[in-house]
Amino acid sequence: xxxxxxxxxxxxxxxxxxxxxxxxxxxxxxxxxxxxxxxxxxxxxxxxxxxxxxxxxxxxxxxxxxxxxxxxxxxxxxxxxxxxxxxxxxxxxxxxxxxxxxxxxxxxxxxxxxxxxxxxxxxxxxxxxxxxxxxxxxxxxxxxxxxxxxxxxxxxxxxxxxxxxxxxxxxxxxxxxxxxxxxxxxxxxxxxxxxxxxxxxxxxxxxxxxxxxxxxxxxxxxxxxxxxxxxxx
Numbered sequence: 001x002x003x004x005x006x007x008x009x010x011x012x013x014x015x016x017x018x019x020x021x022x023x024x025x026x027x028x029x030x031x032x033x034x035x036x037x038x039x040x041x042x043x044x045x046x047x048x049x050x051x052x053x054x055x056x057x058x059x060x061x062x063x064x065x066x067x068x069x070x071x072x073x074x075x076x077x078x079x080x081x082x083x084x085x086x087x088x089x090x091x092x093x094x095x096x097x098x099x100x101x102x103x104x105x106x107x108x109x110x111x112x113x114x115x116x117x118x119x120x121x122x123x124x125x126x127x128x129x130x131x132x133x134x135x136x137x138x139x140x141x142x143x144x145x146x147x148x149x150x151x152x153x154x155x156x157x158x159x160x161x162x163x164x165x166x167x168x169x170x171x172x173x174x175x176x177x178x179x180x181x182x183x184x185x186x187x188x189x190x191x192x193x194x195x196x197x198x199x200x201x202x203x204x205x206x207x208x209x210x211x212x213x214x215x216x217x218x219x220x221x222x223x224x225x226x227x228x229x230x231x232x233x
Contacts, residue, residue, distance in 0.1 A: 121181030136170030
């Protein structure tokens with residue numbers, strides 16, 4: 001009876017332990033900690049087009065509701081809905097966007113409370129073989145985390161290639177390093193079935209390109225919150 005009591009007590013204590021103290025591997029803890037830190041700064045985007053809808057992902061870069069995403073996600077949109085990680089829905093306006101080659105856009109939603117924002121890394125320091133994480137809205141499954149590595153760097157086209165699963169709806173979402181810093185913005189996948197599904201070849205726009213776009217966007221003639229975070233580290 002005493003032995004049974006102690007077994008129950010030990011199991012109860014294990015269940016009560018915080019995430020950091022439970023029996024997760026170091027690699028699992030990286031995934032868990034990055035996701036819990038960054039996911040509140042990631043939104044889902046639904047754009048109403050003349051011929052249907054376009055779905056994507058966005059990163060909150062300023063606490064008053066400025067969002068970075070892919071320009072193809074909102075191209076030709078009549079109106080844009082942004083859904084935050086906790087299910088709140090906002091109407092968004094377009095602040096700035098780039099052409100197809102860079103494929104970046106900035107949106108703005110009106111919020112009453114400051115939003116959680118992402119942190120920027122330095123894409124010039126990215127190495128083939130390093131671990132990366134992606135958060136997105138694939139097929140409407142918001143807040144989905146996938147992992148992989150940087151599988152190639154296309155210096156000619158200026159793209160980071162990864163085998164982390166990037167599917168329709170992930171465009172505009174973050175490609176993250178193990179420190180939770182955004183090193184790229186998910187853009188597209190290569191697939192013989194017309195980009196319907198993922199086979200392990202995805203592409204992201206280097207975050208340094210996004211930094212330049214943000215810095216030159218001249219958002220209402222104001223500076224971005226925590227401007228120092230946009231400088232290369």
